[in-house]
Amino acid sequence: MKLEDFCIRLNQLELSNAQHALAILWFHDRETTGISMKASSLARIIYTAGLGNPNPKQLEEAISKTKLALKSNTGFKLKPTERDTIKGWIITILEGVTADVDLEHGYLPEAIWKNTRGYIEKIAFQVNGCFQYGFFDGASVLLRRLVETLLIECYEHDKTQARIADADGNYFMLSGIISDAIDKSGLSLGRETKSVLRELKAIGNRSAHNRRYNAVRADLAKIRLGVRLVIDELIQLAELRR
Structure with a gap:
């Protein structure tokens, strides 16, 4: 294992x-x-x-x-x-045996992230597993990580990663990356993607940093379609599909 x-x-x-x-x-x-x-x-x-x-x-x-x-x-x-x-x-x-995760009809359908990169596929698999089995804080934090990874991939693909890094080359926190991405001169993102990015960051932050907060299914379900759009759009912008 x-x-x-x-x-x-x-x-x-x-x-x-x-x-x-x-x-x-x-x-x-x-x-x-x-x-x-x-x-x-x-x-x-x-x-x-x-x-x-x-x-x-x-x-x-x-x-x-x-x-x-x-x-x-x-x-x-x-x-x-x-x-x-x-x-x-x-x-x-x-x-126990490995959890049986529904990849076709999961929170992030396999068709969106399949044949991209191994590390992206593993995170997406875990998001689906956490959501399916009710580990909503885990799903929220992993979604936050997936979005952060894909945003960085977009900047690196465009060779504009200097916009989201400090003088030592360390990438900003997710809030700083999203602020730049949704700026007019940032990434070429759709209006809905920009809106969902803000909400995703907030949910992921609460699950990761607020010790009194526990995510519930409704928190993730209400942005489910938007999240799929965001992940799909970022994968396309970074040209990650093989």
Whole structure:
């Protein structure tokens, strides 16, 4: 099982950020016994997978409080005696089969994103899986990530990525990228695409950063057609279809 697939399954469980981090550490420890990982690296994986957006320092403290891992300069390493404890949290997703995701009639139909790029197809697959199985915060965060990726692809295709990067070449946050994209001199986007982009960013931000907010089906359902239009238009602008 790949890490991405493991994280998709983790999303099915009610776990804290510290438990997510320890489960991810357990996954890597299974491949490389005794591996150490820093809290910042674990936080990044949690965010990228759409499991949450923990503060690295707070995550470090939370992991320490569990007393299930040893802390050193190289990061956290699982205590050998606690591997089974963590496995017990996730045993149901280890023994289950891969989720059957409806790709043809999903939130983002396969016809829109098929034969583009592997990393885009994987995110779109996860969006469909999260929406189908009721993980709406996960779907929201992954949609936000997909849109951000596609916008950057559009700028790189046009060789205008300097518009959305700082002096060191680091890309702006999504809000800055969208602000430029919908500007008259930005990307050549349709009126509806511009409107949906603003709403998508807001929903993704709330799911990722507002600890009291939980997305529900209606939040995503009401912009479903618009989202399909946005994804399709950005893929066309970046000429990503093979």
